[in-house]
Amino acid sequence: xxxxxxxxxxxxxxxxxxxxxxxxxxxxxxxxxxxxxxxxxxxxxxxxxxxxxxxxxxxxxxxxxxxxxxxxxxxxxxxx
Numbered sequence: 162x163x164x165x166x167x168x169x170x171x172x173x174x175x176x177x178x179x180x181x182x183x184x185x186x187x188x189x190x191x192x193x194x195x196x197x198x199x200x201x202x203x204x205x206x207x208x209x210x211x212x213x214x215x216x217x218x219x220x221x222x223x224x225x226x227x228x229x230x231x232x233x234x235x236x237x238x239x240x241x
Contacts (some may be wrong), residue, residue: 216224 212224222228
């Protein structure tokens with residue numbers, strides 16, 4: 162039994178075009194962008210990105226309001 166050797170080009174789409182043109186055409190929105198899910202999730206994602214930037218820029222105390230005097234156990238509410 163003889164197996165044929167097939168080669169598959171990585172950088173070409175089936176019609177011979179560039180893979181980047183194919184990816185861009187696939188990533189274009191085909192439906193409405195302004196949906197209730199997007200209206201809610203985009204501000205939450207933006208807020209998360211801002212908080213991550215503040216956390217790494219100013220340190221963990223800037224986002225948790227904890228210091229050396231108020232450690233994690235007391236600041237997190239685990240101790241009554």
